[in-house]
Amino acid sequence: MYKEFHMQVVNAWKDINEECLKPTAVPMPLLERILNLTRVIDVIYKEKDEYTHVGEVMKNNVASLVIDSVPI
Numbered sequence: 472m473y474k475e476f477h478m479q480v481v482n483a484w485k486d487i488n489e490e491c492l493k494p495t496a497v498p499m500p501l502l503e504r505i506l507n508l509t510r511v512i513d514v515i516y517k518e519k520d521e522y523t524h525v526g527e528v529m530k531n532n533v534a535s536l537v538i539d540s541v542p543i
Contacts, residue, residue, distance in 0.1 A: 480513075484513075487506065487509065491506065514532065515529070
């Protein structure tokens with residue numbers, strides 16, 4: 472059952488990536504926000520519920536984003 476769900480997620484990412492390459496009537500800035508939200512959800516819930524049960528992986532993600540960020 473997990474393997475089937477994982478394949479659905481993989482296929483959904485393929486669909487998302489393909490659709491982002493096609494011209495659309497929806498403004499790209501709006502699509503980028505939706506895509507970024509999808510990326511965040513993928514990071515938080517990819518292996519387990521890192522939102523409810525924060526582990527070392529999520530702590531390291533937040534630290535690298537906020538504390539150890541690369542100056543632009």
